[in-house]
């Protein structure tokens with residue numbers, strides 16, 4: 001069975017939750033999975049010691065977390081030498097507007113290209129609106145953006161749009177590919 005590393009960037013926690021869901025799915029398939037938050041990746045966490053690597057990040061103002069990009073750049077050789085996958089988390093992934101979804105695909109493709117990485121598998125997952133955790137400024141901004149899109153604007157609660165079945169399918173595809181290799 002394979003040993004897999006999952007490294008993620010998160011600002012409000014949803015990508016961490018998705019990373020743990022991917023890890024659980026991999027473990028259920030019999031694999032060993034380590035999950036690390038990108039800013040905390042220790043010097044002794046070497047992707048070259050793993051059979052596969054998944055990297056995830058969330059979009060804020062059109063960008064992914066810098067620590068994720070730094071991890072990819074630092075370990076570009078190890079990533080190129082083994083199966084790898086990228087999962088992107090955003091609100092636009094849940095948009096009814098195809099142009100919004102395409103914009104996120106472009107942001108993801110530019111990110112991979114800019115970091116000099118060509119993952120075998122990529123996925124775009126819808127994230128969450130965590131109104132109750134935001135500062136008043138962030139809450140007002142996200143309410144405005146969501147309202148403009150015809151989305152949820154009740155700031156007294158949080159909204160989760162992640163399709164957990166899609167996350168499981170991505171995990172099964174990635175881990176299944178490792179088993180076959």
Ligand SMILES: Cc1cc2nc3c(=O)[nH]c(=O)nc-3n(C[C@H](O)[C@H](O)[C@H](O)COP(=O)(O)O)c2cc1C
Pocket residue numbers: 009010011012013014015016058059060061062063089090091092093104126127128129130138141142
């Ligand atoms: C300040 C802020 C800016 C955001 N900017 C974008 C954006 O540009 N595009 C988008 O699709 N989603 C955007 N989002 C939505 C996040 O990607 C979404 O909430 C995601 O679940 C965050 O994941 P995290 O909790 O792992 O950080 C933004 C969210 C916040 C709070």
